[in-house]
Amino acid sequence: MKPAHSTRPGYLEQSPAVKARFDKIKQREVILEVRNLGKRFVTAQGEVDALRDINFSIHRRELVCVIGPSGCGKSTLIRILAGLENHTSGVALLDGKPIDGPGQDRGMVFQGYSLFPWLTVKKNVMFGPEMKGHGWEQAEREANLWLELVGLSKFSDAYPHQLSGGMRQRVAIARALVNEPRILLMDEPFGALDAQTRAKMQSHLMEIWRNIDVTILFITHDLDEAIYLADRILVLKPNPGEVHELIEVPVPRPRSPAQFSSPEFLATKARLEELIHPAAKAEKNEAEEEQNGTPHLIRFTNVNDNVE
Amino acid sequence: MSAISRQLNKLMNADSSIRTLYGVASFLLPLLIWCLVSYTPFIWHPKVLITDVGGVDYFQVGMLVDKEMFASEMANMSVALQPLPAGTPANPIYLPAPHEVAQALYNGFANPPKQADTPSMPASIWHSIQIIFWGFLISSVIGVPLGIISGTYNRVGRLNEPFIEFFRYLPAPAFGALAVAVLGIYDGPKIAIIVIGTLFQQVLIIANTTRKLETTIIEAAKTLGTRNFRLLTRVVVPGILPDLYRDQRILLGWAWTYLIVAELIGTSTGITWFITQQARYQHFDNVYAGIMVIGIIGFGTDLLLAKLGKRLFPWDRTQDKS
Ligand SMILES: Nc1ncnc2c1ncn2[C@@H]1O[C@H](COP(=O)(O)OP(=O)(O)OP(=O)(O)O)[C@@H](O)[C@H]1O
Numbered sequence: 001m002k003p004a005h006s007t008r009p010g011y012l013e014q015s016p017a018v019k020a021r022f023d024k025i026k027q028r029e030v031i032l033e034v035r036n037l038g039k040r041f042v043t044a045q046g047e048v049d050a051l052r053d054i055n056f057s058i059h060r061r062e063l064v065c066v067i068g069p070s071g072c073g074k075s076t077l078i079r080i081l082a083g084l085e086n087h088t089s090g091v092a093l094l095d096g097k098p099i100d101g102p103g104q105d106r107g108m109v110f111q112g113y114s115l116f117p118w119l120t121v122k123k124n125v126m127f128g129p130e131m132k133g134h135g136w137e138q139a140e141r142e143a144n145l146w147l148e149l150v151g152l153s154k155f156s157d158a159y160p161h162q163l164s165g166g167m168r169q170r171v172a173i174a175r176a177l178v179n180e181p182r183i184l185l186m187d188e189p190f191g192a193l194d195a196q197t198r199a200k201m202q203s204h205l206m207e208i209w210r211n212i213d214v215t216i217l218f219i220t221h222d223l224d225e226a227i228y229l230a231d232r233i234l235v236l237k238p239n240p241g242e243v244h245e246l247i248e249v250p251v252p253r254p255r256s257p258a259q260f261s262s263p264e265f266l267a268t269k270a271r272l273e274e275l276i277h278p279a280a281k282a283e284k285n286e287a288e289e290e291q292n293g294t295p296h297l298i299r300f301t302n303v304n305d306n307v308e
Numbered sequence: 309m310s311a312i313s314r315q316l317n318k319l320m321n322a323d324s325s326i327r328t329l330y331g332v333a334s335f336l337l338p339l340l341i342w343c344l345v346s347y348t349p350f351i352w353h354p355k356v357l358i359t360d361v362g363g364v365d366y367f368q369v370g371m372l373v374d375k376e377m378f379a380s381e382m383a384n385m386s387v388a389l390q391p392l393p394a395g396t397p398a399n400p401i402y403l404p405a406p407h408e409v410a411q412a413l414y415n416g417f418a419n420p421p422k423q424a425d426t427p428s429m430p431a432s433i434w435h436s437i438q439i440i441f442w443g444f445l446i447s448s449v450i451g452v453p454l455g456i457i458s459g460t461y462n463r464v465g466r467l468n469e470p471f472i473e474f475f476r477y478l479p480a481p482a483f484g485a486l487a488v489a490v491l492g493i494y495d496g497p498k499i500a501i502i503v504i505g506t507l508f509q510q511v512l513i514i515a516n517t518t519r520k521l522e523t524t525i526i527e528a529a530k531t532l533g534t535r536n537f538r539l540l541t542r543v544v545v546p547g548i549l550p551d552l553y554r555d556q557r558i559l560l561g562w563a564w565t566y567l568i569v570a571e572l573i574g575t576s577t578g579i580t581w582f583i584t585q586q587a588r589y590q591h592f593d594n595v596y597a598g599i600m601v602i603g604i605i606g607f608g609t610d611l612l613l614a615k616l617g618k619r620l621f622p623w624d625r626t627q628d629k630s
């Protein structure tokens with residue numbers, strides 16, 4: 001699957017520091033292991049192979065992004081790992097134990113707003129500890145700590161609908177992390193935010209990740225976001241969802257927005273573009289899409305009334 | 309952004325006072341029509357109220373006769389050279405004027421009834437309220453949990469909903485005779501009719517409301533370690549509570565619509581008994597007063613419950629739209 005070494009592209013070149021970092025990561029224990037994972041949906045229209053033969057593993061305190069075109073099974077994968085969906089073949093192991101249903105050892109942040117609207121911000125965060133059986137006082141102490149960490153102490157008594165989109169996602173992150181999960185699963189958590197807020201949230205997430213012992217699996221369809229955040233990027237391809245490539249991001253840490261134009265960043269981005277929008281195969285794909293039902297636009301305007 | 313929302317808020321506030329204005333007008337308009345018909349003789353007034361019988365032997369003072377009959381008797385008397393009768397245009401007895409109904413409403417609460425065999429207004433309405441209360445309570449005690457469980461667990465829903473769908477088409481009053489046979493002639497069958505009329509709709513409506521709860525919210529709760537029964541008590545119930553409350557308000561309105569039929573079953577009681585007795589004595593002002601009391605109580609409780617709902621569910625966004 002990997003390209004020949006003679007035409008070794010820039011994205012595979014790692015500076016000694018980066019290489020040392022990856023070596024160190026690989027020394028750490030494996031938190032999540034996915035082997036030959038497959039998911040087949042049986043619907044009224046027939047069977048859909050959403051995922052086929054997925055293999056990868058994530059080490060402790062690694063930040064892995066999953067990227068791929070729409071419908072390639074990113075959400076399905078993360079939902080299986082969260083225990084919200086059953087897989088139909090293969091295994092998914094967390095700390096060596098098969099995943100069976102949702103649990104507090106895996107936190108999840110959803111794209112849409114998943115906060116409990118009837119609870120205040122603080123009580124949203126207290127929800128997990130209370131489910132764990134912690135007393136009110138302990139739960140409150142933990143919640144306050146985490147709200148402090150995401151910078152929302154001032155809003156502890158506000159209801160979710162009174163917060164902005166970015167703030168709500170910060171509460172969702174705090175609510176997931178308060179349970180001290182082994183891995184934090186995030187399904188396009190910043191997808192609904194505007195560019196500015198999104199950039200702030202990315203820095204904020206990295207700040208959190210630096211300071212606490214948590215492993216993150218982060219889904220996105222934004223290439224820049226993936227490169228900016230990830231240690232490694234899992235690229236999926238659709239129909240059925242399969243691993244295209246698992247890329248080690250050569251951009252050194254600590255990351256900053258200034259690196260968006262660094263050669264490593266651009267090389268990685270070029271590679272991702274190539275994987276996700278393969279230019280050479282464009283024509284073949286067009287023919288394929290024809291079958292899969294591309295919208296045929298009908299002109300509703302006068303020919304003389306062109307906008308371009 | 310905030311400028312826009314401030315602008316919007318201003319609009320909304322202006323909108324709410326305009327809405328109140330329209331609300332008041334919607335009551336004033338029918339009242340105005342009623343006043344016009346009652347107080348302006350040339351609009352309708354198809355009867356004549358006799359003030360002087362003249363030479364007509366069957367006329368009596370205070371009698372209501374048709375305009376045509378009065379005119380023909382006038383002609384007869386003037387031909388026969390008898391004294392002419394006199395009268396003023398009037399509406400039929402079944403359409404009292406607003407002030408008469410207002411008077412009756414006041415009298416109903418201030419004074420005991422004139423006839424010994426007619427019930428007093430406050431006692432009647434209190435009895436009706438009790439029937440509604442027990443009927444709605446019994447229905448809710450069964451219907452709310454069943455609805456929530458049916459909406460949460462598909463298997464339970466599939467097991468009971470087809471039958472309930474069928475049963476809700478059976479008109480509740482049709483069970484009147486059966487209810488009397490089983491429960492006697494007093495309050496039992498009346499409460500039963502309200503329960504039958506409300507319960508089946510209640511289960512379906514609440515099951516539907518429960519199903520509409522965002523799945524993401526339930527999934528989020530699961531990833532936070534919520535299981536089984538606690539998923540129901542800590543997530544589903546609080547999640548649907550504002551909508552459930554709205555459903556209950558609507559269903560309470562339905563319970564009121566079943567009241568009149570229910571109270572006719574067995575021995576007639578409550579406000580229905582009051583209304584039918586007053587109609588028998590042709591005290592139509594009291595009849596209208598009785599009907600209005602039902603409206604005032606029903607509408608009043610709903611307004612109160614709506615206000616209370618805003619207090620109870622400060623997080624509920626749908627309220628802002630209504
Ligand atoms: N519950 C389901 N039943 C049947 N098919 C499903 C179901 N959920 C997902 N699929 C199918 O599985 C495939 C992958 O869906 P999934 O939502 O995981 O994609 P995705 O990569 O998250 O897409 P996006 O980027 O748009 O969020 C799609 O073809 C979808 O139609």
Ligand SMILES: [Mg+2]
Nearest residue numbers: 074075076187
């Ligand atoms: Mg998705």
